[in-house]
Amino acid sequence: MAPASPGSDGTDRRNGKSMTRGFSRLRTVSLLGLVSFAAGCAADAPQDTLRPEGSIAREIDNLVNPVFLIAAVVFVLVEFGVLFLVWRFRHRKDEADDGTVPEQIHGNIPLELGWTILPALILTAVAAMTVSTVLDIDSKRDDATTTVEVIGKQWWWEYRYDMDGDGEGDIVTANDLVIPVGETVELGVTSADVIHSFWLPSLNGKKDAVPGRHHSLVLETDEPGTFVGQCTEYCGLSHGYMRQRVVALPRDEFDAWVDNQMTEAELPAEGTVAREGADLFTSMCSACHLARGINDEDFEELGEGTSDEGLVAGRAPELTHLMTRGTFAGALFNLWEPSDGEVTPDWSDIGEGGTVNREALAAWLRNPAGQKPMAPDERRGMPDFNLTEEQIDSLIEFLVTLD
Numbered sequence: 001m002a003p004a005s006p007g008s009d010g011t012d013r014r015n016g017k018s019m020t021r022g023f024s025r026l027r028t029v030s031l032l033g034l035v036s037f038a039a040g041c042a043a044d045a046p047q048d049t050l051r052p053e054g055s056i057a058r059e060i061d062n063l064v065n066p067v068f069l070i071a072a073v074v075f076v077l078v079e080f081g082v083l084f085l086v087w088r089f090r091h092r093k094d095e096a097d098d099g100t101v102p103e104q105i106h107g108n109i110p111l112e113l114g115w116t117i118l119p120a121l122i123l124t125a126v127a128a129m130t131v132s133t134v135l136d137i138d139s140k141r142d143d144a145t146t147t148v149e150v151i152g153k154q155w156w157w158e159y160r161y162d163m164d165g166d167g168e169g170d171i172v173t174a175n176d177l178v179i180p181v182g183e184t185v186e187l188g189v190t191s192a193d194v195i196h197s198f199w200l201p202s203l204n205g206k207k208d209a210v211p212g213r214h215h216s217l218v219l220e221t222d223e224p225g226t227f228v229g230q231c232t233e234y235c236g237l238s239h240g241y242m243r244q245r246v247v248a249l250p251r252d253e254f255d256a257w258v259d260n261q262m263t264e265a266e267l268p269a270e271g272t273v274a275r276e277g278a279d280l281f282t283s284m285c286s287a288c289h290l291a292r293g294i295n296d297e298d299f300e301e302l303g304e305g306t307s308d309e310g311l312v313a314g315r316a317p318e319l320t321h322l323m324t325r326g327t328f329a330g331a332l333f334n335l336w337e338p339s340d341g342e343v344t345p346d347w348s349d350i351g352e353g354g355t356v357n358r359e360a361l362a363a364w365l366r367n368p369a370g371q372k373p374m375a376p377d378e379r380r381g382m383p384d385f386n387l388t389e390e391q392i393d394s395l396i397e398f399l400v401t402l403d
């Protein structure tokens with residue numbers, strides 16, 4: 001507090017000043033609060049938890065809405081009740097304090113029974129709704145037409161599709177989880193290094209990815225489309241850049257996608273720039289990346305964390321069909337140019353008619369850790385290979401053949 005200025009009205013001035021300061025501080029804090037609150041609002045937020053895009057998310061929404069309503073009514077009644085009582089029975093200046101206390105209601109049986117039984121009834125109703133929703137969502141697992149193992153890695157997601165029910169991943173991909181629209185898909189969420197959390201706000205709640213455990217999560221979408229999410233458990237340097245997408249396709253397109261994913265990549269013809277890239281890829285990238293049909297033997301020898309060159313998480317994204325994904329590096333960068341006005345590419349932007357984002361690929365290969373925080377010294381994330389521009393060009397020429 002500022003020292004009081006001397007003078008006959010010193011005290012008054014000091015009080016006036018500190019009141020003004022208090023008021024302006026209150027105004028600043030309220031304004032900051034309002035700005036932060038408003039910053040959370042957006043007309044078209046892709047990660048809006050309150051806009052369900054499938055039956056499972058809708059069921060959760062149908063639980064949240066009545067529970068929130070009940071909580072809101074209780075909040076308003078209690079808060080305004082307290083404020084009213086404080087105001088109604090406040091100490092008045094002209095009242096002498098004669099030491100008497102107001103009439104006490106302790107031991108009033110109807111009142112005490114009332115405020116014990118009413119909350120118990122409310123909580124029982126909320127519990128009944130919650131448990132029935134949880135059981136109902138859990139039972140959807142039985143309808144699953146596709147099962148996918150989802151593996152959190154620093155700092156991206158790997159997906160392994162078990163197509164023949166033998167528990168093995170027949171398709172291995174990353175970042176974009178492709179699913180058939182209108183069908184239930186069961187995910188077994190786990191991790192290869194630290195704890196992550198898989199979250200697609202418009203499709204279901206969060207599910208922790210814990211090493212050594214498989215947590216079941218079901219997804220279902222109403223419409224074809226692209227749905228975005230992100231890792232929600234702090235998992236190190238690039239936690240904030242660990243994103244994921246779900247691409248929901250009609251059944252026939254999904255089947256075509258599966259058929260294509262099951263094929264191997266083809267080695268580009270001898271003497272082409274792409275072939276130079278493929279050779280470079282095999283010699284430099286085999287400790288972490290696999291492109292089936294290209295570097296299987298080298299990857300078997302060096303990959304999956306079998307050598308000290310590999311990653312803590314075992315392997316980097318499989319690249320056999322890299323170009324069928326919309327994004328790369330933990331869905332942080334667009335691999336294809338998105339349609340006008342869109343943030344990430346959708347299915348129609350990928351493949352024939354689309355444009356590959358070569359600049360982003362080149363920037364990544366030039367200096368990976370400069371594009372996204374990583375710790376290659378600790379075998380977490382992609383190292384910098386000091387590639388020449390010529391090598392980068394040939395690698396990209398090769399990568400674009402992986403469709």
Ligand code: CUA
Nearest residue numbers: 196231235239
């Ligand atoms: Cu993975 Cu945070």
